[in-house]
Amino acid sequence: MKILIVKYLPSGNDSYTAELLDFFKSRIKKFYTIEELDLLENIPPVHNLVSMKAYKERNFGGKELNDEQKKAIEPMDKLSLQFKNADLIVFAYPMHNFSIPGIVKTYLDAVIQKSILFKSENNESKGLMGKSKFLDNAKVVMKIELDFMGFIDYEFVHASTGNDVTRKVHVANAQKMLEGIIKKWNL
Numbered sequence: 001m002k003i004l005i006v007k008y009l010p011s012g013n014d015s016y017t018a019e020l021l022d023f024f025k026s027r028i029k030k031f032y033t034i035e036e037l038d039l040l041e042n043i044p045p046v047h048n049l050v051s052m053k054a055y056k057e058r059n060f061g062g063k064e065l066n067d068e069q070k071k072a073i074e075p076m077d078k079l080s081l082q083f084k085n086a087d088l089i090v091f092a093y094p095m096h097n098f099s100i101p102g103i104v105k106t107y108l109d110a111v112i113q114k115s116i117l118f119k120s121e122n123n124e125s126k127g128l129m130g131k132s133k134f135l136d137n138a139k140v141v142m143k144i145e146l147d148f149m150g151f152i153d154y155e156f157v158h159a160s161t162g163n164d165v166t167r168k169v170h171v172a173n174a175q176k177m178l179e180g181i182i183k184k185w186n187l
């Protein structure tokens, strides 16, 4: 099984999210292929005039692209196929300003491509990831994106770490949830 971990951990060694991610990795079976995409090291591409025109002409208009267009959209295609080819995707990021950090949304904007992660059917969009769903926009945005891509099975693990008094309890609860998910998915 191929696991893709998409992470954005700007707190580095002080990151609680990294702690939970390490906990998860320490608990799953060891023989999985794990690919880690660190968004800090691989800043996701933002669509520009050329790449957006290429995307619309190719993925919606069915047109062949010229070399300049192919070059412009290539970084998005690479990320989209990496995402598509994973059997399990793990996102690890902190909540920033009641939502997912901007760079994670930029990543989603790069990977969510018509005909790769969704298709149009009877004038409706249908997600193609039919392989695997919290008062905060972080979950809402992610839930909308995952549902749109057709994910059937997904879980959110949230640990509120802003308060020194309650942090330990929240992290311990999150670890329990991770163990429950690992058991449920037999990872």
Ligand SMILES: Cc1cc2nc3c(=O)[nH]c(=O)nc-3n(C[C@H](O)[C@H](O)[C@H](O)COP(=O)(O)O)c2cc1C
Residues within 6 Å of the ligand: 009, 010, 011, 012, 014, 015, 016, 017, 018, 093, 094, 095, 096, 097, 098, 099, 160, 161, 162
């Ligand atoms: C710029 C910024 C915005 C934040 N916004 C929120 C927020 O909206 N809600 C929240 O519960 N915590 C918020 N926090 C607290 C972080 O989510 C918390 O410190 C978390 O531990 C960060 O994850 P990390 O330790 O993996 O970096 C924010 C922190 C920062 C630095």
